[in-house]
Amino acid sequence: ESYVFSFKNMLEVIAYSELDSKSCQWLHVFQSKVLELQIKMEKKVFSSNVEELDNLEEDLIMDINQTFESRQRELLEKGEKFFESCDHADIAIKWKEDTLISFKHISRKHQDQTHEYRRTLFQNR
Numbered sequence: 001e002s003y004v005f006s007f008k009n010m011l012e013v014i015a016y017s018e019l020d021s022k023s024c025q026w027l028h029v030f031q032s033k034v035l036e037l038q039i040k041m042e043k044k045v046f047s048s049n050v051e052e053l054d055n056l057e058e059d060l061i062m063d064i065n066q067t068f069e070s071r072q073r074e075l076l077e078k079g080e081k082f083f084e085s086c087d088h089a090d091i092a093i094k095w096k097e098d099t100l101i102s103f104k105h106i107s108r109k110h111q112d113q114t115h116e117y118r119r120t121l122f123q124n125r
Contacts, residue, residue, distance in 0.1 A: 015088035019095055026078050027106065030071055034110045037067055038117055045121045057122055064114050072107040076100055 041060055048056050079100050086092045 011088055012091055015086065015091040016095065018086065018088070019082065019092055019099065022078075022082055023099065023103075026075055027103075030075055030107070031110070033067070033071055034114060037064065038114060041114075041118060042121060045118075045125055053122065053125065057118070060118055061115070064111065064118065068107060068111040068114070072104065075103045075107065079103060 041063075044056060044060070045053070079096075083089060083092060083096045
């Protein structure tokens with residue numbers, strides 16, 4: 001009986017480790033894209049004329065929102081595919097909802113931080 005219990009725990013550890021590893025990879029790519037967006041935004045702001053700043057800010061707001069929408073969708077799709085194709089999907093499924101909610105929160109947090117960064121760039125300009 002303890003052998004069966006131990007084996008089940010081992011499978012849970014394997015499934016969670018696989019999920020954690022994949023999540024870290026996806027979030028690293030996501031955060032890299034966020035940094036690329038912020039650098040691009042900074043270059044645009046500081047290379048623009050004062051007259052262009054009003055239109056530029058509107059463009060950047062749309063760009064940020066569209067970028068985060070597509071990146072969040074990509075992150076959620078990767079998560080969904082993981083849970084469909086995982087070797088231990090029957091075990092990993094119990095972490096699905098928490099994982100996908102976590103991705104949404106992380107995406108939203110980065111989006112808010114990027115908007116704050118945009119405001120700071122325009123204030124300093």
